[in-house]
Amino acid sequence: DTGSAAAIPVNPNYDIAYVTPVSIGTPPQTLHLDFDTGSSDLWVFSSHLPASQIRGQTIYVPANSSTAKLLADHTWSITYGDGSASRGNVYVDNFTVGGLTVENQAVQCALQVSTSFTRESNIDGLVGLGFSTLNTVVPKSQLTFFDNAKPHMDEPVFTADLKWKSEGTYDFGFIDEKKYTGKITYVPVNTSPGYWTFTSSGYAVGSGNFSATSIVGIADTGTSLVYLPPSILTAYYRQVEGATSSRTYGGYVFPCNSKLPSFTFGIGEARITIPSSYISYAPVTAGSSTCFGGLQSSSSLGINIWGDVALKAAFVVFHGGNPPTIGWAKK
Numbered sequence: 053d054t055g056s057a058a059a060i061p062v063n064p065n066y067d068i069a070y071v072t073p074v075s076i077g078t079p080p081q082t083l084h085l086d087f088d089t090g091s092s093d094l095w096v097f098s099s100h101l102p103a104s105q106i107r108g109q110t111i112y113v114p115a116n117s118s119t120a121k122l123l124a125d126h127t128w129s130i131t132y133g134d135g136s137a138s139r140g141n142v143y144v145d146n147f148t149v150g151g152l153t154v155e156n157q158a159v160q161c162a163l164q165v166s167t168s169f170t171r172e173s174n175i176d177g178l179v180g181l182g183f184s185t186l187n188t189v190v191p192k193s194q195l196t197f198f199d200n201a202k203p204h205m206d207e208p209v210f211t212a213d214l215k216w217k218s219e220g221t222y223d224f225g226f227i228d229e230k231k232y233t234g235k236i237t238y239v240p241v242n243t244s245p246g247y248w249t250f251t252s253s254g255y256a257v258g259s260g261n262f263s264a265t266s267i268v269g270i271a272d273t274g275t276s277l278v279y280l281p282p283s284i285l286t287a288y289y290r291q292v293e294g295a296t297s298s299r300t301y302g303g304y305v306f307p308c309n310s311k312l313p314s315f316t317f318g319i320g321e322a323r324i325t326i327p328s329s330y331i332s333y334a335p336v337t338a339g340s341s342t343c344f345g346g347l348q349s350s351s352s353l354g355i356n357i358w359g360d361v362a363l364k365a366a367f368v369v370f371h372g373g374n375p376p377t378i379g380w381a382k383k
């Protein structure tokens with residue numbers, strides 16, 4: 053089996069997150085979910101939520117699905133790296149992404165979501181594509197869509213082709229040679245943390261020299277920005293006129309009309325360059341001439357994160373073989 057589905061920016065101006073249409077249940081209920089390689093719970097806005105926590109999202113109504121079955125006495129509760137959170141109960145139902153169906157997929161129904169989820173009216177839930185060891189369902193943890201689908205897939209892979217301010221694609225079960233240029237460089241993945249954790253071989257700021265240094269981090273489609281060690285941030289923003297680390301805005305900001313260098317990171321001998329346009333992320337508040345950077349410090353996170361700002365500069369292969377690896381190509 054294979055599948056292919058769109059990755060649609062939730063906001064026309066800033067790539068805060070990407071959503072993908074999925075079908076759940078019988079008859080199919082279509083929701084738009086945030087595919088998130090940085091977590092491993094598949095949860096949806098549901099008919100169990102208080103109306104006060106829903107603001108335009110599409111809800112999953114298990115009562116309207118003839119194939120939905122309650123997973124009795126199971127619950128879940130998750131908190132993400134950005135402090136957002138949700139919790140609820142669990143059903144199993146048919147789950148289809150781009151023509152690829154998994155029967156008896158655990159669909160975690162939200163009974164409570166934090167304000168940042170309520171405020172994001174274009175995200176109806178998340179599909180965790182991290183390793184199933186991170187799944188929060190108790191007493192028995194559940195498998196991700198990828199783990200359930202893998203045995204039926206032509207190849208045990210999914211790929212991310214995210215795009216700057218435009219629609220990209222998630223492919224499942226195959227690698228589309230048309231989506232990248234040159235070769236794909238694969239590097240090992242450490243699955244112990246439960247994320248797609250790999251080691252980058254270094255970085256360069258703009259046209260500067262490449263600094264060979266191991267950067268352990270995660271490839272995370274569910275995080276908007278890139279979070280790296282402070283020393284790398286200093287090296288980058290020292291090249292940006294008027295850049296400063298703002299306590300008010302919680303990170304590096306700069307005048308929106310400042311000239312920004314690109315940022316290159318290493319994957320083995322290969323190099324991926326993030327264009328400067330991706331790094332001038334967004335005005336700190338609507339209409340402001342102060343902009344928030346797409347590269348920020350990971351010092352408060354305890355983990356380096358290659359979020360969407362980096363991923364959309366590449367074609368990324370999440371290879372779920374034994375052992376799993378991650379592949380990066382230019383495009």
Ligand SMILES: O=C(CCCl)NNC1=[NH+]CCN1
Nearest residue numbers: 088090091132133134274275
């Ligand atoms: O939680 C993380 C970071 C893991 Cl270190 N990524 N996934 C996600 N989903 C919603 C916000 N962030």
